[in-house]
Amino acid sequence: MQKQLEVNHASVSYGSQRVVHDVSFDLDKGEIGCLLGPSGCGKTSLLRAIAGFEPLTDGEILLHGRSVSRAGSTLSPEKRRVGMVFQDFALYPHLTVEQNVAFGLRGESGGERRERVKVLLSLVGLSGMEKKYPHQLSGGQQQRVALIRAMAPRPDILLLDEPFSGLDVELREQLAREVRGILKRESVTAILVTHDQLEAFALADAIGVLSDGRLRQWDSGYDLYHKPKDRFVADFIGQGAMIPGCVSKRGDVESALGVLKGMFVKDVTPGERVELLVRPDDVVHDDESEFQLEIVDKVFQGAEYLYTLLLGDGSEILCLVQSHHDHAIGEKIGIRLHIDHLVAFPSGEGGPG
Amino acid sequence: MQTRVAQMRGMLKLTGLNAWGIGVLSIALLLAIPVLLVLSFLFEPAGEVWQHLVDTVLQDYVTNSLLLMLGVAIGVLVLGVSTAWLTSMCDFPGRAVFEWALLLPMAIPAYIIAYTYTGLFDFAGPVQSLLREWTGWSYGDYWFPEIRSLEGAALMLSLVLYPYVYLLTRAAFLGQSICVLDVSRTLGNGPWRTFFSVALPLARPAIVAGLSLALMETLADYGTVQYFGVSTFTTGIFRTWFGLNNAAAAAQLSALLLLFVFALIIIEKGSRRHARYHHTSQRHQALTRFQLNWRQATMAFLICAGALFFGFLLPAGQLFWWALTTAEESFDGRFLSLISHSLLLAGGASLLALLLALFLSYGKRLHGNWLVKLAVRVAGMGYAIPGTVIAVGVVIPFAAFDNALDAWMREQFGWSTGLLLSGTLVALLFAYLVRFLAVSLQTVEAGLGKIRPTMDEVARSLGGRSGEIVRRVHIPMLKGSLMTALLLVFVDVLKELPATLILRPFNYNTLAVRAYELASDERLADASYAALTIVLVGILPVMLLSRSITRSRHAETA
Numbered sequence: 070m071q072k073q074l075e076v077n078h079a080s081v082s083y084g085s086q087r088v089v090h091d092v093s094f095d096l097d098k099g100e101i102g103c104l105l106g107p108s109g110c111g112k113t114s115l116l117r118a119i120a121g122f123e124p125l126t127d128g129e130i131l132l133h134g135r136s137v138s139r140a141g142s143t144l145s146p147e148k149r150r151v152g153m154v155f156q157d158f159a160l161y162p163h164l165t166v167e168q169n170v171a172f173g174l175r176g177e178s179g180g181e182r183r184e185r186v187k188v189l190l191s192l193v194g195l196s197g198m199e200k201k202y203p204h205q206l207s208g209g210q211q212q213r214v215a216l217i218r219a220m221a222p223r224p225d226i227l228l229l230d231e232p233f234s235g236l237d238v239e240l241r242e243q244l245a246r247e248v249r250g251i252l253k254r255e256s257v258t259a260i261l262v263t264h265d266q267l268e269a270f271a272l273a274d275a276i277g278v279l280s281d282g283r284l285r286q287w288d289s290g291y292d293l294y295h296k297p298k299d300r301f302v303a304d305f306i307g308q309g310a311m312i313p314g315c316v317s318k319r320g321d322v323e324s325a326l327g328v329l330k331g332m333f334v335k336d337v338t339p340g341e342r343v344e345l346l347v348r349p350d351d352v353v354h355d356d357e358s359e360f361q362l363e364i365v366d367k368v369f370q371g372a373e374y375l376y377t378l379l380l381g382d383g384s385e386i387l388c389l390v391q392s393h394h395d396h397a398i399g400e401k402i403g404i405r406l407h408i409d410h411l412v413a414f415p416s417g418e419g420g421p422g
Numbered sequence: 423m424q425t426r427v428a429q430m431r432g433m434l435k436l437t438g439l440n441a442w443g444i445g446v447l448s449i450a451l452l453l454a455i456p457v458l459l460v461l462s463f464l465f466e467p468a469g470e471v472w473q474h475l476v477d478t479v480l481q482d483y484v485t486n487s488l489l490l491m492l493g494v495a496i497g498v499l500v501l502g503v504s505t506a507w508l509t510s511m512c513d514f515p516g517r518a519v520f521e522w523a524l525l526l527p528m529a530i531p532a533y534i535i536a537y538t539y540t541g542l543f544d545f546a547g548p549v550q551s552l553l554r555e556w557t558g559w560s561y562g563d564y565w566f567p568e569i570r571s572l573e574g575a576a577l578m579l580s581l582v583l584y585p586y587v588y589l590l591t592r593a594a595f596l597g598q599s600i601c602v603l604d605v606s607r608t609l610g611n612g613p614w615r616t617f618f619s620v621a622l623p624l625a626r627p628a629i630v631a632g633l634s635l636a637l638m639e640t641l642a643d644y645g646t647v648q649y650f651g652v653s654t655f656t657t658g659i660f661r662t663w664f665g666l667n668n669a670a671a672a673a674q675l676s677a678l679l680l681l682f683v684f685a686l687i688i689i690e691k692g693s694r695r696h697a698r699y700h701h702t703s704q705r706h707q708a709l710t711r712f713q714l715n716w717r718q719a720t721m722a723f724l725i726c727a728g729a730l731f732f733g734f735l736l737p738a739g740q741l742f743w744w745a746l747t748t749a750e751e752s753f754d755g756r757f758l759s760l761i762s763h764s765l766l767l768a769g770g771a772s773l774l775a776l777l778l779a780l781f782l783s784y785g786k787r788l789h790g791n792w793l794v795k796l797a798v799r800v801a802g803m804g805y806a807i808p809g810t811v812i813a814v815g816v817v818i819p820f821a822a823f824d825n826a827l828d829a830w831m832r833e834q835f836g837w838s839t840g841l842l843l844s845g846t847l848v849a850l851l852f853a854y855l856v857r858f859l860a861v862s863l864q865t866v867e868a869g870l871g872k873i874r875p876t877m878d879e880v881a882r883s884l885g886g887r888s889g890e891i892v893r894r895v896h897i898p899m900l901k902g903s904l905m906t907a908l909l910l911v912f913v914d915v916l917k918e919l920p921a922t923l924i925l926r927p928f929n930y931n932t933l934a935v936r937a938y939e940l941a942s943d944e945r946l947a948d949a950s951y952a953a954l955t956i957v958l959v960g961i962l963p964v965m966l967l968s969r970s971i972t973r974s975r976h977a978e979t980a
Contacts, residue, residue, distance in 0.1 A: 120883055146882040153883040159876035163898045172894070173884030222884060 071134050073098045073258040074119070074226055078128035079138075081114045081282075088114045090282040091128070096226075096275070099256035101249065103273035105263060107305070111282035112262045113230060119260065120153050120228050121146035133225045152219030153228045156235060158211045160203040166190070166214055167199035173222040189217035192251055208236050209244060216248065220257060227252070227259040233268055245271040266290075266306055278302050294348070295410045296332070303346050303412060308375075311344040312384040314413065322413055325380040329411050337415055346412040349375060349387040354394060358403035362386075364396055378404070443794050446785040449778060450797035453856050456815025457807060460680060463673040471671040475662065483658045483675070487682070490576055490647070490654060491637050497580025498636045501729050502587025503629060507617060508726060510595040511603070513711040514719035520726040522968030527733030528585045529960035531917045533645025534937065534953045536578045538737040540649070541744070541946040543569045570650040578650075579640050581733040586639075587632035589967070594628030595621060627693040634690035641682055642808035644920035645938055655679040656810045656920060663924075669818060676811040687806050738957055744950030757951060764916055764932045767847070771854035772911035775862040778855065779907060783867045798863070805860035809853070809921035816853045816925060820844045850925045857921065858914050862907040869903025870896075906966060913963050916956055 074096040081089035089111040096102045104112040117123045119130055121143060130138040132151070137144040146153075152173075160169050170186045177185070190196050193213040203211055212232060219227055232248075233241040249272045252259050261272055269276050270290040277287040278301070286298045297303035314324035318339045321328050329345070337343060365385065366377035369392065376388045376396070388404060396402055508514070509521045527535075543549050543566075550566055553559070568574065606616045622629075644656040655675060663672040714722060778801075786798050804812065824841045831839050843849055873896060881891045919934045926935065933952040940949035 120879075122879060122882075146879070147885045147887055150885075151883050153880060155876040155880060157874060157876055159874060159880045161877065161895060161899070162872075172881070173886075175885065218880070219883070224883075228883075 071098075072096065072131070073100070073133060074102075074260070075131040076115075076119070076128070077131070079115065079118060079125055079130060080127035081111070081118050081123050082126045083114075087126070088282050089118065092277075092279075092282075092284040093128075094275075094277055094284065094287045096258055096260070098258055099253070100275065101252055101259045101261065101273045103261045103263065103269040103276045104279055105266060105269045105276050105305075106279035107264055110279040112264075112279050114282075115279070116228050116230055116260060116262045119226070120151050121149050150222070150225045151228055152222065152224035152226070154212075154215045154219050154230065154232045156231045158203075158215040158235070160211055160215060160218075162203055164202075165199065166195070166201050166203070166206070169203065169214055170218045170221050172218060185221060189221060192254070193217055193247075209240050212236060212244065216251070220255065225258065227257050229259060229261040231263055232261070233263070233265075241265070242267060242271055248272060278305060280305070295412075297346070297412060300414050303414070307348060308387060309346050309348045310384070310386045311414075312347055312380065312386060313382065313416065314343050314345050316341045316343055316413075322411070325382040325384060326386075326406060329406070329408065332410055333413050337413070342416040343413040344416055346414070347386045347408075349389040351406060351408045352378070352386055352388040353405045353407045354388060354390040355403050355405045358405050360405070361401040361403050363401050364398050367396070367398060376402070378402075440789055442785045443789050443791070446782055446794050446801075447797045449782065450801040453801050453804065453859065455819055456812050456853070456856055457680070457803065459819055460673050460676045460811055460815040463670065464677045466670060466674065469668070469670055471662070471666055471668040472674055475658075475671060475675070479653060479658060480675075482653045483655050486572060486647075486652055487641065487654045487679075489572055490579070490652065491640055493573060493576025494579045494583060494636060494640045495633060497576060498584040498587045498633060499629070501580060501584035501733075502632060502636075503591055503622075503625075505584070505726050505729055506588045506591035506595060507621070508722045510592050511617075511621070511711055512714055512718075512722055514714050514722040516723055516726070520730065523730055523734075524588055524726060525585045525964050525968055526730065526961070527582045528967075529964050530582050530734065530737055530957050531645065531919070531934070531960070532579050532582050532639075532643050533649060533919060533941075534741070534956065535582050535733075535737045536575070536646040536649050537937070537941045537946050537949060537953065538740040539569050539574070539578060542736070542740055543567075572650075572652050575646050575650045575652050578646055579636075579643060581729075583636040583639055584729065584733070586635045587629060590628040590632035590635075591625050594625035630693040631690050634686045634693070638683060638686050638690075638806045641679065641686070642810070642920075644808075644810055644923075649941060655682075656808060659810050659814065660920075660924075663814070669814070673814050673818065676814045679808060679811060683806050683808065683811075738954075741950045741954040741957060744947040745954045748947050748950060751948070753951065760931055760933050760936050760952060761955070763930060764934070767850065767854070767922075767932060768912045768915040770847075771851055771858065771915045772862070772908045774851060775855055775859050775911045776866070776904060776907050778859055779862040779866040780904075782863060783870050786867075787870060802860035802863045804856045805858070807857060809857060809918055810924070812853050812856050813921040813924035816849055816856070816921075817844065820849050845925075845927050847927060847930075850922065850927075853921045853925050854911075854915050854918065857918070858911045861910045861914060865903050865907035865910060866900070869900045869906075873899050909966065910963050913960050916959055 072095045076095065077093050079089060079092045080087060092115060094102070104115060106112050114123055118125055118138060121137065124143045125138045125140055127140050129136055132149060137149045161172070164172070167183075167186050167190075170189060171182050174182045174185060186199065187196070190198060193216065195210060195213060198206070198210070203214070206214065212235075216229075216232070229248075233244055236244065245268050251257075261269070263269055274289070275287060276290055276293055278285045278293060280301050286293060286302050288296070288298075293302060293306045297306060303309065312324055312326065314322040314329070316337050316339050317323050317328065320339070321330055322343060322345060324345055326345075326347070333343075362378040362380065364376050365379045368375045372392055373389045374392050374394065374396075376390060377385050378388055379385055388402075390396075390402075394402075505520070505524050509517055509524065541547055545561070545566075553564070553566070557564070603616055603620060606620045611619065641655065643654075644660070647654045648657050648660070655678070659672050659675045659679070662668055662675055782798050782801055786794055820843045821841070824839070824844050827842060828839045831837060877895060878891060881895055886894070916932075917934060919938055922932055922935055923938065926932070931939075933956050937949045937952040937956070940946070940952070
């Protein structure tokens with residue numbers, strides 16, 4: 070099947086500084102991707118390269134099978150049928166909502182244009198707002214207008230540059246879910262750029278984690294969390310603790326939590342020291358269990374407590390417990406391990422971060 | 423030849439310039455010629471005339487200019503800061519009207535207010551005549567302050583220049599220190615203590631910036647000091663030029679004056695930079711003003727009403743009265759030709775300035791490397807340069823160009839071109855551009871700044887080509903700024919006196935020049951038609967300013 074977007078070994082440089090390094094991934098039609106990473110990781114540069122605002126220094130970008138960017142040749146943004154939603158929304162203050170949304174509609178009759186705007190406005194629950202000006206709308210409403218303005222000409226791909234970062238925190242997740250619903254209903258192919266993993270989980274089918282201009286992993290949210298391919302992804306996504314262990318002759322890992330079966334990110338040899346990633350949800354509270362650990366810290370999170378537990382060798386793990394199990398610091402509680410994927414990194418590969 | 427071209431290409435690449443950038447650079451260079459030329463006279467060996475000036479009048483020029491600046495500084499500080507504080511922080515009847523009406527004196531050029539006050543207060547004027555009638559005194563029996571003096575000039579300039587201080591200080595009071603003022607009040611400080619211990623120190627950078635602007639205008643003034651017979655730099659330059667017929671010495675005086683101006687620019691820029699650090703809060707919460715008791719409210723009202731009355735109502739009223747009494751003789755074909763000359767010059771200069779400003783600011787937006795940015799700044803430098811100095815800086819190179827061309831043509835073809843540019847409208851328009859491009863540039867750049875780069879990018883991602891983006895996004899969003907830029911330059915050119923006086927074609931009269939000539943002939947009432955026209959047109963930009971003030975007030979309460 071024809072891929073909607075293909076990014077092959079793409080690199081972007083500003084002067085002599087390379088900000089995106091040999092990145093490859095692709096998206097099917099209707100799929101929503103996300104570029105996730107800390108600020109300065111190159112995710113926005115990559116998005117702007119897909120939009121056509123930045124040239125590639127290496128590699129290639131194909132939209133709907135058509136090569137739009139190569140080193141030395143960049144199809145300009147206005148010719149590549151992309152829709153883009155910017156962080157500041159960039160609504161035109163001198164145009165009404167209707168005129169803003171219709172901005173990219175050309176070659177259609179006035180009636181068709183009005184009809185398309187009407188459909189889009191009702192899609193995002195803004196019917197009746199046609200004649201308002203941007204400054205009369207709330208932040209969330211402006212965001213939705215920016216979204217449907219980009220969608221109006223039915224672009225091959227929709228690019229969203231941190232579209233929720235200008236909004237209140239409480240609004241973000243709700244809006245992200247709403248936007249996903251809208252994009253799925255219209256089967257729009259889209260890419261989101263964000264530094265907020267909850268936003269990424271709420272919106273995207275596939276997520277790429279970037280750091281230092283390199284794509285560390287391209288996977289579903291579930292796999293990024295449970296099967297991180299390197300230390301950076303393990304640290305960046307979700308919470309967790311690293312505990313020391315040692316590879317046995319049979320290929321198991323011996324640690325303060327006992328002998329565990331592991332999935333190794335890199336090849337290890339028996340006897341080698343490794344670090345194990347233990348997620349809070351890998352550790353299940355069980356009063357019956359004989360394996361008792363002391364609580365050294367606790368944080369109330371509403372539905373759960375996040376307990377920090379002390380192991381025999383001095384390292385610590387995290388444990389999520391329903392919040393009516395209220396134990397005091399210093400108390401011992403029983404735990405069971407429920408580890409499907411035990412991720413182990415050779416010791417000394419990058420510090421904890 | 424080909425290697426030369428290749429070399430030049432290489433050099434251009436090095437500076438990162440394209441055709442647009444080269445255009446920007448050339449314009450900036452051209453506009454900088456008058457100032458650079460005048461400054462170059464600092465290094466010219468002093469001639470005989472210069473030595474003569476140093477021995478006789480130079481000290482007067484310096485002393486008088488400094489005294490005038492001191493007087494104006496005191497005047498604008500007292501008027502500007504007090505009215506700014508009262509209208510922004512206190513509540514009393516009429517405050518909302520004073521808030522914008524206090525800007526009205528800006529509409530009156532200093533030389534025009536000087537004419538009206540002379541008409542009102544000199545020996546034959548209505549005030550002294552009435553005094554003599556009531557008391558029976560005659561000439562020599564009593565003392566009356568002489569309006570045509572250095573003190574009088576300082577008063578005139580203060581009355582029309584205080585709005586600079588008022589405007590900037592008011593913004594500082596409103597924008598910067600509301601929360602700290604609230605803190606001061608919750609800590610138990612009354613209005614006076616809060617004013618002196620918190621508000622004034624915080625607003626100081628803004629006050630200094632406003633003061634520097636007022637002093638630049640003071641240094642640039644020619645009409646007032648000339649009419650009052652006060653010898654300052656500007657009158658000295660005129661006298662050296664036309665009296666002693668010595669261009670070099672006039673240029674040297676101009677260069678010296680420029681040093682004063684540069685000092686003011688440095689102070690102004692410095693305090694503006696400082697002012698930024700004083701923004702303690704971006705939020706404009708609705709402020710609760712001090713409630714004044716009736717006695718305080720009366721005082722507040724009188725202070726604001728006084729500034730408004732003496733700065734605008736009285737002189738404008740006098741002009742209006744004169745215009746009524748001289749309507750029959752004054753309103754004739756000659757007056758119409760004055761108007762058409764002024765319209766042509768002001769309209770032409772504002773249009774040219776707008777086009778140049780658009781070219782420069784788009785150059786900066788699209789291809790702005792450091793060199794282009796520097797060039798744009800240089801092009802906007804002229805606002806502080808006195809018109810007299812610019813005129814000197816224009817006449818000298820234009821004359822040199824004309825003479826060189828004439829000599830060359832005679833040598834080559836045996837016929838004389840005479841003075842091709844000197845004494846033409848070209849020279850005059852060029853001088854206006856040097857002086858007022860900054861006004862246009864600032865307005866256009868501010869308007870362009872509101873069109874964020876992402877707005878261009880959205881349009882492109884939606885399939886918009888450059889031409890379409892300009893038509894559908896830039897022009898509609900810029901329209902207001904472009905109109906404002908046109909209007910501001912138009913009014914400034916209309917008021918400009920010394921540059922017009924020096925550079926105009928022979929017998930080419932404008933409203934400002936005619937008002938000056940008639941007033942110099944002691945025909946004050948006859949000058950009123952021209953003067954009143956200038957004032958009435960000058961009210962337009964004041965209305966723009968006051969509208970933005972009212973808008974910001976709505977934003978405050980919203």
